[in-house]
Amino acid sequence: MTIWKAPWFWSWAAGALAFAATLLLTDGRNGGDLLSAALTFASFSAIVGIGQMFVITLGPGNVDLSIPASMTLAGTLSLKFMGGDAALIVPGLMVALGVGFGAGVFNYLLIRLLRIPPIIATLSASFIFQSIAIWSNRGLRIKPPQSLSDFTTGATLGVPNLALVALVLAVIAWVILDRSIFGRWLSAFGQNERAARLSGVPIEGVRALTYIGCATLAGLTGFLLASFSGGAALNMGTEYLLVSIAVVVIGGSSIAGGNSNVPGIWGGALFMFLIVSMLNSYGLGAGVRLIVTGGIIIGIVAAASKKGARA
Amino acid sequence: MATEPLVVLSNARMHFGSVRALDGVDLSISSGECVGLIGHNGAGKSTAVNLINGGLTATDGDVTYTLPDGSTATGAAAARAAGVRSVFQELSLCPNLTVEENMRVPQRDLTGAGWRKRARVRIAAALDAVFPGHGIDAGAEVGDLSLAERQMVEIAIGFSDGPVPARLVILDEPTSSLDAGIAGQLTDYVRGFCAGGGAVIFISHMLGEVFDVATRIDVLKDGKITDSRAVGDFTQQGLIDAMGHVASEAAKQAADPNRIGDEVLTTDEGLSARRGELVGLSGLAGHGQAAALARFYLARSAGRGQVRNPDVCFVAGDRVRDGVMPLWSILRNVSLTALASMTRFGLVDREAERALGADWKKRMGIRTDDMGNPILSLSGGNQQKALFARALASSADIVVMDDPMRGVDVGTKQDAYAMIRAEAEHGRTFLWYSTETEEVCQCDRVFVFRNGAISAELTGDDINEQNILAASFEMQGQTS
Structure with a gap:
């Protein structure tokens, strides 16, 4: 297969373009710093994006809107639990993952038992998660343990630690999606839920695991983001609602479900950071920046979906 | 005028790819007639209905309508102008609309201020005429009606007054969810409708009903009309024989008795x-x-x-x-x-x-x-x-x-x-x-x-x- 026919190609091309345009302005200086920052910030987007990608693969109507609230709740509770004590880092991580897991179970039960459309279920669940976070936070800003903070801001062999974490997760996600029976079932579910059920696919198990996995990744991201930025904040997840969906779409996964790819998530995540920093370095204000970002996303999605229609 | 045919199908063929749904059908329906159209699955009943109501255009052959002014025409618009109405077995009402709003779907003249009121008058009159004592409120949402009530509304819309009065009404399994009493009201009405110069094509798997209401029965088999007689010339068993294949019993492979277990x-x-x-x-x-x-x-x-x-x-x-x-x-x-x-x-x-x-x-x-x-x-x-x-x-x-x-x-x-x-x-x-x-x-x-x-x-x-x-x-x- 020729490379530009791969669904993820355009996200990487657009990211490279934004990178080059930024460097043009600085005559090629600070390229290393920009790349390092891009890798770090893209990591957060990539991890939540992977979770969202699995959910979107389930097909039309499936989306997890509770990602920001799950991140906030997991970040808040885990930092509160650790209280700055380095000995509690691993249990603290478990708390964050556990919160995410619980949020996923809650989302799934709303969808399954009450038969609420996922978009409504996860949105209303997010109000509950956010409220719990507000209630338990009470304006406190607890610092993460120093060693954890150092890890999340540090680098190994010049590559940001967070990027390494996100890369490992991406590889695991790729194996699950492309090589495992679960990936097959997920894709079958997304193409035709009824036919999947009639072919013996355990569709409820697939749905449950997907929503739980997505929320657990959101919990992990909340933990890492809170540690990275020196404490949990109640609005820390806000921007990741749009970003988690945008990286999936820009990455070339089908919004109609059934067809997803992992490399595109990374391409989309890098692009989403680089486009903002490019607009920043060209000195555009926040309003213009948002408009241009939105316009570019629409453009990419339009181009990508046209391409699909022709094929 | 009772002898003037409303619709004439002459050598009508309908092919879908290599499938011959209708393979040369001659059929004419005059006012005053109630034609029972029967046949097994895939015999071509639905295709024939869709040709007559203008939903499909024949691959070959003609479908000619006689308009109220006596002239003849072809095509879907002519079917409407000739007063051809269809009532489908698979209910076609919109469940989220009221009964009167559903009237608007086939009756395009219900526009402008007060159309709901006019629709209400029409549907209420039709329901009262076909199903006396029906108890259906024209303002009710269709989704809240029972299956039988929906079918009654559907039938009433078929017979209701409209821009073009109903002259030929095609009833496709109209009684499948009606109880015997209501079905009886319908057959009574159909008889009256035909006596008054209307025509009906009646499709049903309840043979007794067909015998009860039809004046003529046409048997469709493999896309052709194989038998057409006045209703008195058929017996129920004779009709079933007419629908079936004529002795094409292929020698059946003898089942090995040991094959079948518990x-x-x-x-x-x-x-x-x-x-x-x-x-x-x-x-x-x-x-x-x-x-x-x-x-x-x-x-x-x-x-x-x-x-x-x-x-x-x-x-x-x-x-x-x-x-x-x-x-x-x-x-x-x-x-x-x-x-x-x-x-x-x-x-x-x-x-x-x-x-x-x-x-x-x-x-x-x-x-x-x-x-x-x-x-x-x-x-x-x-x-x-x-x-x-x-x-x-x-x-x-x-x-x-x-x-x-x-x-x-x-x-x-x-x-x-x-x-x-x-x-x-x-x-x-x-x-x-x-x-x-x-x-x-x-x-x-x-x-x-x-x-x-x-x-x-x-x-x-x-x-x-x-x-x-x-x-x-x-x-x-x-x-x-």
């Missing part, structure tokens, strides 16, 4: 099957066969351990809705059900998957040079072979088939019959719903469905078209 399944409806048995489900389409199969499959495949070692597998007939994974290759489509048993630590053994694909490509004769090609690159018949392979490649002992030969060419059918026989010899049990009587006659035992329940269980030499037809159609006023 009972392996029973359902609440009364279906049962034994090991190695081919069990057919028959009757008119939409009488609960597919629903019974789906219920059985879903109940039997939900338990623990069913994923790796399923008891049952499913062959879809409606490929787009129930079967094909359109984004995938042929290989992935074939391996889907069996794949759970080919994993290590949750990862797919792709070598084993390829071997399975190659094996079933050969066994089913799937025509492709590479199983990695997209499933949609295959013809319909070959896609169906892939779906057969998906089910048979699993370890399940019970195979549920929901009209799997739909739209499949003769060659593929013969291959599939042979494959099914061979698998049954190996102890697999088949539950086979088919709309083709000829296929059902291949089975060891046949359950005939009518109105969602089993109306007959046929075995051995009793499995023939006559008996299946007799059990499919209700014999009113006769002791069975």
Whole structure:
């Protein structure tokens, strides 16, 4: 297969373009710093994006809107639990993952038992998660343990630690999606839920695991983001609602479900950071920046979906 | 004027690809007539209805309407202008709209201020005329009405006053959800309507009703009208004989008595099957066969351990809705059900998957040079072979088939019959719903469905078209 026919190609091309345009302005200086920052910030987007990608693969109507609230709740509770004590880092991580897991179970039960459309279920669940976070936070800003903070801001062999974490997760996600029976079932579910059920696919198990996995990744991201930025904040997840969906779409996964790819998530995540920093370095204000970002996303999605229609 | 035909079909043909739904039909309906149109599944009834109401344009031949002013015309607009109305069996009302709002859909003159009020007057008058004492409020939302009430509204809309008065009303299974009393009101009204110069085409599987209301009965078989007589010249048994094929009994393969073993399944409806048995489900389409199969499959495949070692597998007939994974290759489509048993630590053994694909490509004769090609690159018949392979490649002992030969060419059918026989010899049990009587006659035992329940269980030499037809159609006023 020729490379530009791969669904993820355009996200990487657009990211490279934004990178080059930024460097043009600085005559090629600070390229290393920009790349390092891009890798770090893209990591957060990539991890939540992977979770969202699995959910979107389930097909039309499936989306997890509770990602920001799950991140906030997991970040808040885990930092509160650790209280700055380095000995509690691993249990603290478990708390964050556990919160995410619980949020996923809650989302799934709303969808399954009450038969609420996922978009409504996860949105209303997010109000509950956010409220719990507000209630338990009470304006406190607890610092993460120093060693954890150092890890999340540090680098190994010049590559940001967070990027390494996100890369490992991406590889695991790729194996699950492309090589495992679960990936097959997920894709079958997304193409035709009824036919999947009639072919013996355990569709409820697939749905449950997907929503739980997505929320657990959101919990992990909340933990890492809170540690990275020196404490949990109640609005820390806000921007990741749009970003988690945008990286999936820009990455070339089908919004109609059934067809997803992992490399595109990374391409989309890098692009989403680089486009903002490019607009920043060209000195555009926040309003213009948002408009241009939105316009570019629409453009990419339009181009990508046209391409699909022709094929 | 009573002799002037309202609609004339002359040598009308309707072909869908290579399927000849109507193969040269001559039919004329005059005012004052009530024509009972009967025939088995796929005989061409619906196609004939759609030709007459202008929904389809004949491939060949003419459909001519006589307009109220005496001139003749053709085409869908002429059908409307001639006052042709259809009432469908599958309810076509919008459930989220009120009764009066639904009037607006066929009656385009209901516009401008106060259209709801005018619609209300029209529908209320029609309901009062056809179903006196109906108790239906024209302002009620259709979704809140019972099935019978919806059908009554649908019928009333067909007979209601409108921009063009109703002159020919086509009733397709109008009484399928009405009780006897209400159905009686309808037949009374139809008789009055025809006596007043209107015409009706009446399609029903309740033969007694047809005898009760029709002035003439036309029998459709294989896209042709094979018999047309005044109602008095038919008997119910004669009608059933006329619908069936004339003695085309192929010598049935003698079933090996040792093949069939112990009972392996029973359902609440009364279906049962034994090991190695081919069990057919028959009757008119939409009488609960597919629903019974789906219920059985879903109940039997939900338990623990069913994923790796399923008891049952499913062959879809409606490929787009129930079967094909359109984004995938042929290989992935074939391996889907069996794949759970080919994993290590949750990862797919792709070598084993390829071997399975190659094996079933050969066994089913799937025509492709590479199983990695997209499933949609295959013809319909070959896609169906892939779906057969998906089910048979699993370890399940019970195979549920929901009209799997739909739209499949003769060659593929013969291959599939042979494959099914061979698998049954190996102890697999088949539950086979088919709309083709000829296929059902291949089975060891046949359950005939009518109105969602089993109306007959046929075995051995009793499995023939006559008996299946007799059990499919209700014999009113006769002791069975």
